Amino acid sequence: MDIASLFACFVIAILFFVIVAAIAFLGSLPGRIAQGRNHPHVDAINAASWIGLALGGVLWPVAFVWAFIPFGNSTPAEGSEVETLRKQVAELQAELDSLKSASA
Template identity: 45%
Template sequence: MSGLDIFAIIVLLILLFAVVAIWIVLAMLPGKIAAKRNHPQAEAINIGGWLGAILGGVFWPVFLVWAFTKPIRITSAGEAEEIQDLYKRIAALEAQGTSRVGRK
């Protein structure tokens, strides 16, 4: 083996290492973004990012976009009123519980 062959092998190994490192970073990217943004489905996005990377990046962009979105809960008008009533009842029970604690 000549010196040029050894140099070529070293360059190829460095390039291979760089490609693997970039692949790992890109696979982790959607999950890291979702965790940083406190996304409720951060773990699912993390798994999807890895799955997308393993499958050759087919669905990886979908998980990347998902990491930047927040889910919106759509409620009907009646459901919204029920939720407000529940919040009022919880507040009343908490106030009642704190007044009992003060008496002991």
């Protein structure tokens, strides 16, 4: 074997490992995103991403988008809205109690 053939084998081996690493990174990306966002369906998203990659990338975009869908009070807008409503209810309750005590 000459030096050019050895170099070609080395380049092919490096490319193989880079492709495997890229597939592993892409396969775990939706699951890691969902876990970081405390998504309730982390396991399903992770499974869909790996199955999607195994099927040629068919389900992977679905899993990727699914990882970003907010659930519950996970978004700041919903959380602040709920907090505002709680304050309003507390103020109304205090006003109602003061009206009851004034009429009695």
